[in-house]
Amino acid sequence: MPIRNDRTRWGLVSQLFHWLLAIMIFAQIALALIFIQLRPGPELFALINAHKSLGLTILVVVVARLIWRWANPVPDLPDTLKPYERFLARFTHGALYALLIAMPLTGWFGSAALGFTIRWFNLFQLPNPIAKDVPLGHALYLTHSILALALGVILVLHIAAAIRHHWILKDDTLRRMLPGVGPRL
Ligand code: HEM
Numbered sequence: 001m002p003i004r005n006d007r008t009r010w011g012l013v014s015q016l017f018h019w020l021l022a023i024m025i026f027a028q029i030a031l032a033l034i035f036i037q038l039r040p041g042p043e044l045f046a047l048i049n050a051h052k053s054l055g056l057t058i059l060v061v062v063v064a065r066l067i068w069r070w071a072n073p074v075p076d077l078p079d080t081l082k083p084y085e086r087f088l089a090r091f092t093h094g095a096l097y098a099l100l101i102a103m104p105l106t107g108w109f110g111s112a113a114l115g116f117t118i119r120w121f122n123l124f125q126l127p128n129p130i131a132k133d134v135p136l137g138h139a140l141y142l143t144h145s146i147l148a149l150a151l152g153v154i155l156v157l158h159i160a161a162a163i164r165h166h167w168i169l170k171d172d173t174l175r176r177m178l179p180g181v182g183p184r185l
């Protein structure tokens, strides 16, 4: 199993980054969907702190993933794709990366602007990147919620595309992102 990517498939490191982040993002969205229904109390604060801690961990993993992506060849899209499908694939992948950076930043800066401090998984306190500014904090939280909706829509498109490639077009797009799985014979 090659560690690095080549022009035809993803290497092991890119595959692990993809699936690790997918799990983290689903956990992050699940945490948010649970805590937005809770009333203020210790349970709510614990879940919000877990969401903030996991969100900032996601930021670090995304930056590492992008550095690995720049240091490696990126596999070509299948040549059977029509121009509009190429555009959609590039657009959704670019939007996913942009959201994976913008969501943690709006959350972190919003939290700091509202004067909260974050204890990373209750282990140590993280620095606040900006000073308290309540109206700015509310604007950043609103942006965070709007970006969350956009992420939901794009993820549905992304997963639908993976299913279409695998079960309808029957090409290797999903297989080349799966560790230990070779191309169709
Ligand atoms: C990729 C990372 C992240 C994702 C996918 C994500 C996702 C979400 C979602 C789906 C919601 C519910 C949206 C709503 O309020 O309607 C939410 C809310 C929230 N998130 Fe995140 N989040 C991320 C990172 C962060 C980070 C790093 C922080 C803070 C350090 C944070 C702080 C918050 C807060 C405080 C709320 C509640 C906002 C409010 O009360 O309006 N998030 N997030």
Ligand code: HEM
Pocket (backbone or CB within 6 Å): 018, 021, 022, 023, 025, 026, 069, 074, 075, 077, 093, 094, 096, 097, 100, 155, 158, 159, 162, 163, 173, 174, 175, 176, 177
């Ligand atoms: C069940 C869930 C998922 C499936 C089946 C899936 C499937 C795939 C597949 C097959 C590719 C490779 C496309 C290609 O080779 O051209 C891919 C790429 C990608 N996926 Fe997912 N994915 C899932 C979840 C996610 C999640 C949750 C995220 C992050 C929010 C994500 C972000 C990305 C990104 C950014 C790429 C582009 C890779 C690059 O060009 O560097 N995926 N996904």
